[in-house]
Amino acid sequence: MRKIHFIIIAVLALPIFMFGQTTINQGSGTGSTGAGGSYNSFFGYFAGAVTTGSYNTFIGANSGLKNTTGYNNLFSGAYSGYANTTGHSNVFSGYHAGHSNTTGRHNLFDGFQSGYRNTTGFYNVFNGAHTGYSNTTGIGNSFYGYSSGYKNTTGHYNSFYGYQSGRSNTTARYNVFNGMYSGYYSSTGSYNTFTGSYSGFRNTTGERNAFSGYAAGQNNTTGKYNVYTGMHAGQSNKTGTNNVMTGYQSGFRSTGKNNTFTGSASAYNNTTGANNTFYGYRSGYSNKTGENNTYIGIDSGSKNREGKNNVFLGFHAGYANGGSGNVFLGHQAGFNEEGNDRLYIDNTETTKPLIYGMFDKNIVVINGKMGVGTYSFPSTVGGANISAYTMFVKGGMLADEVRVHTGWADYVFDKNYNLRPLSEVEAYIKANKHLPNVPSAKVVASNGLELGNIAKIQQEKIEELTLYIIQQQKELEQQKTKNKDLENRLQKVEQFINKVIK
Numbered sequence: 001m002r003k004i005h006f007i008i009i010a011v012l013a014l015p016i017f018m019f020g021q022t023t024i025n026q027g028s029g030t031g032s033t034g035a036g037g038s039y040n041s042f043f044g045y046f047a048g049a050v051t052t053g054s055y056n057t058f059i060g061a062n063s064g065l066k067n068t069t070g071y072n073n074l075f076s077g078a079y080s081g082y083a084n085t086t087g088h089s090n091v092f093s094g095y096h097a098g099h100s101n102t103t104g105r106h107n108l109f110d111g112f113q114s115g116y117r118n119t120t121g122f123y124n125v126f127n128g129a130h131t132g133y134s135n136t137t138g139i140g141n142s143f144y145g146y147s148s149g150y151k152n153t154t155g156h157y158n159s160f161y162g163y164q165s166g167r168s169n170t171t172a173r174y175n176v177f178n179g180m181y182s183g184y185y186s187s188t189g190s191y192n193t194f195t196g197s198y199s200g201f202r203n204t205t206g207e208r209n210a211f212s213g214y215a216a217g218q219n220n221t222t223g224k225y226n227v228y229t230g231m232h233a234g235q236s237n238k239t240g241t242n243n244v245m246t247g248y249q250s251g252f253r254s255t256g257k258n259n260t261f262t263g264s265a266s267a268y269n270n271t272t273g274a275n276n277t278f279y280g281y282r283s284g285y286s287n288k289t290g291e292n293n294t295y296i297g298i299d300s301g302s303k304n305r306e307g308k309n310n311v312f313l314g315f316h317a318g319y320a321n322g323g324s325g326n327v328f329l330g331h332q333a334g335f336n337e338e339g340n341d342r343l344y345i346d347n348t349e350t351t352k353p354l355i356y357g358m359f360d361k362n363i364v365v366i367n368g369k370m371g372v373g374t375y376s377f378p379s380t381v382g383g384a385n386i387s388a389y390t391m392f393v394k395g396g397m398l399a400d401e402v403r404v405h406t407g408w409a410d411y412v413f414d415k416n417y418n419l420r421p422l423s424e425v426e427a428y429i430k431a432n433k434h435l436p437n438v439p440s441a442k443v444v445a446s447n448g449l450e451l452g453n454i455a456k457i458q459q460e461k462i463e464e465l466t467l468y469i470i471q472q473q474k475e476l477e478q479q480k481t482k483n484k485d486l487e488n489r490l491q492k493v494e495q496f497i498n499k500v501i502k
Helices: 002-012 014-019 422-432 441-447 451-501
Strands: 024-026 041-043 057-059 074-076 091-093 108-110 125-127 142-144 159-161 176-178 193-195 210-212 227-229 244-246 260-262 277-279 294-296 311-313 327-329 342-345 355-358 363-366 370-372 391-393
Touching: none
Parallel strands: 024 041, 041 057, 057 074, 074 091, 091 108, 108 125, 125 142, 142 159, 159 176, 176 193, 193 210, 210 227, 227 244, 244 260, 260 277, 277 294, 294 311, 311 327, 327 342, 370 391
Antiparallel strands: 342 355, 355 363
């Protein structure tokens, strides 16, 4: 039908090209008082009745009725461009399309009552019944779909696509609404992009938001700087700001701010929780008021509701945890941990992870072997079995203090201890080139030293040496007594001799 419609217009306009400056009037009252206008075509009751403008085509009863000097206009439909006076280069198609336009120019209104109240607005494109109905001075708008941009008055540079999209917009600017009912209640909020049916449905003054997906950001009212991508993403958010929610129902109940939720149903139950980053299906699913959390992985932190300052990384990491200040790294790490300020690094749900820590007590536990400067963990050194050792260091260690838990050599002082005679020790040294019960240089070179054991052996030798010294001291004291007795006896002999001589 549209093709036939334009063929008819073309046929009726042929005399313009055939006969020069000709105005064609077809219908009662068409161009009835016009004077001086040229190259016009008026078809319909009182179409272009008072026009003096040129190059106009008015088709339909009362179309372009009040046009005076307007030119290059095409009005098609009863009452289309009815009030136009000096407006030019407009195309109005449909009953009452551009009805109130006076001086507006370069507009395209297509549909029943599209751009009905437009007066001086220009560079607008309204396509669909009631599109841009209330627009008066709005500039550079594109509305496509029934009642899209219906209430827009002075809003500029908006693009609304879809049934009743941006219907309540009045003065807002630079919005893009794409989808049925997208941005339906948005009035003065500007710089928004809503894509998908019902996206940004209740937005009023919220600005600089980007919602993509069916019902994404549906209940947002005054929230700003949000990005919601996915069906029902951020659907319940009203006043929250600076959020990024990506995935089906991500942040579905959220009203918080400064959150980043990525993954279907991530942070589904979040309400006022803020400054959270959740990545993965159902990550942070139960979070309501928790803040400053980072959950990465499917179902990570899924049951935590109010915890703060947690970092969970891995599938099901911190799944059942409800505490705060925890760091869980690895597949199911900290899965059943319910406390606060804990560190888990492992790839299972074990309660004894490879690395366990307590931040509140500054404690770190290694549940396994640890190498420093080495990837080698030998089970033997020479003939010594060291398979139970848990720490291996290559390159040396420096410490202010080292404490070794070991036995000690006080058994040397037991009355039943067999203290070797020094002669026997001397014979052993001559035969073996080292003290009894002390490893030889060859054994040490091959097997190394056990610090606790060697300290005990050295203490044993010190205590044996002490006993030898005590023994020698006793012998020395006895010798002193004998010498004193001999000295006294010698003195008496000398006194006797002296008496005899005298």
